[in-house]
Amino acid sequence: MSKRALGFERRALIQEAARIICEEQLADYRAAKLKAAGRLGLGAKCAMPANADIQQAVIEYQRIFGGREYALRLGRMRQTAIKAMQLLRDFDVRLVGAVATGATTDAHRVQLHGFADSAEQFDIFFGNRGIPYKIGERRYRYSDGRCEDVPMLSFMAGDIGVDIAIFTDGRERRAPLSPTDGQPMKRLRLEQVQRLAETPPDIAA
Secondary structure (H helix, E strand, O other), X not given: OXXXXXXXXXXXXXXXXXXXXXXXXXXXXXXXXXXXXXXOOOOOOOOOOOHHHHHHHHHHHHHHHHHHHHHHHHHHHHHHHHXXXXXXXXXXXXXXXXXXXXXXXXXXOEEEEEEOOOOHHHHHHHHHOOOOOEXXXXXXXXXXXXEEEEEEEEEEEOOEEEEEEEEOOOHHHOOOEOOOOOOEOOOEOHHHXXXXXXXXXXXXX
């Protein structure tokens, strides 16, 4: 296959995966790429584009087709992140993921990283305030190749879900790798999120 044909195939796969993520509420990029490859008749063994390319295509798709509804929900998610970070200020909470980048759909939740000596401190904090929550785990990968299951606390703020991965024992200094680009996750502080929320997302007129 020529380079031109391969380039066309790759662009088609990126665009279809982004469409699936946005229209079918599939937050898993790998699953979206496999589904897109199947629909395009490319097979699961075709060369898959990087997650970073899919993320950028999701942002562009939402800019063109998401319109005001997308912009309003992203704004609400960022405001929810701000309120949660203010509530949890003592835990030096940071924002990560799709709400930070803008690559969101209705399937996404606000993703936060919080830091404490123990996960039980979060249990006590939420329990004392009567906030319903669930406990789980999320697996993260680090630059040295290790994978680690990190405690996660989840709750609902209206119709917006919030997940807080709880890092202990000084792990705030070792950001896990982003599944999007394989680089250490960018963790936004409260003031950075506040500045982000002041600028509405760019959408097509």
